[in-house]
Amino acid sequence: MDRKIRVVMAKLGLDIHWRGVYLVSQFLKDSGMEVVYLGNKFPEQIVDAAIEEDADVIGLSSLGGAHMTLGPKVVKLLKEKGLNHIKVFMGGVMAPKDAHCLEQEHGIEKVYLPDTPMQAIIDGIRSKVALA
């Protein structure tokens, strides 16, 4: 049996928009992954959860503008704790140039903007995760 990919999904900060992260979580579950859903959490709590759950991936949802501040913080915390194998993905609403900046300069694997097909997200995650 193939090992299942473990994903920790969270809404960044106080942004309560839930449909996006909920839908993606359901689709990831349907594609065979184990998704631990955190709801609204801040970077420290997200990273702690990722450690306890032995996550391969952290998925962050941001539609409220916190992406440039809280998103990179998650990556920074992971680096500080030496957890370079955990890949961080983001989704939500933001300016494409912010998305680009997050990917190029802040260590986010990929940012998925609105209208991204679900399959692209699933495939994207699978391709980036190296199962130990």
Added chain:
Amino acid sequence: MRKIDDIITSALSGDKACVSRLISLVERDDEQAPYIMRQLYPFSGKAYYIGITGAPGAGKSTMVDKLVKMFCKNGNRVGVIAVDPSSPFSGGALLGDRVRVNIKKKEYDYFFRSMSSGNIMGGLSRTTKEAARILDACGKNIIIIETVGVGQSELDVAKATDTVVVMLTPESGDGVQIMKAGLIEVADIFVVNKCDRPGADNIAHALKGMLDRIDYRLSWKPPIFRTAAALNKGIDKFYDGLWQHQQYLNCDKKIMLRRQRQIKEELKRNIETEFTKMILRDIYDGNDFGVALDNVCEHRIDPQNAARQIVTSWLSREIPAILAPNVAALGQR
């Protein structure tokens, strides 16, 4: 990838990432899992285990969040294993018990792990126990196992603890439903949650009525606590109730008898599993089985006698060559 002994040593001294990795390895029945458990089991047995079960929506996760905070506030170190169902179709899972957990105090010593019930690799009962024992061995003195109380596996998981808490809501229906689910015999403590809702009194009375009919003379009569976890009501009394049950068990070493019974069941089941893996596989793959199946379907022989024939015939052979390597491998692990 670090060597397994390093990971174990680090885990024993409290490294969260290492503890987490060990749990993952036993969860997926990795080939190093038996070695891990052999190293860690001697360090376990010090923690007090609480099983929290009940229907979906009863408020278990919210209650667990409150309990963890209370235990930690009083200086305890808490491990939580939260079991959620997995999809029978995809094998994936959406584990949502952590949503209710919102612990911000950095000094609280706790470890929360979500587990999907569909991990049939190891069997739910065994993997949950192993994960709990890892947390026990690595320093936690309270282990909480949270499951949805539907299905035999989940119920078995809840029963393998020192205190079984069954949580109900006012909508849980009348007492008959509770009896049917087999929860009356299992519970050490009942909690009627969401008691801000109408009907809480009814269910508490119905429960009390049922419990009053049972003769608890020399043993523990399950108390019924009314709570509204999300509103922080009634939790103190419930928390005290947990400690009271622990005191009761520690009297006269009842806890040792209870655990011995549980371990006996566990050993039996493990032996059955090993047996199935090695010997039954050989029988099911063999010729005799196919022939017998055909005979029974064609009504030439009944299933009971067919089974007897197969077993007698198998036992009269020498250990088949196919088994010998398995037996040798077992000796080395």
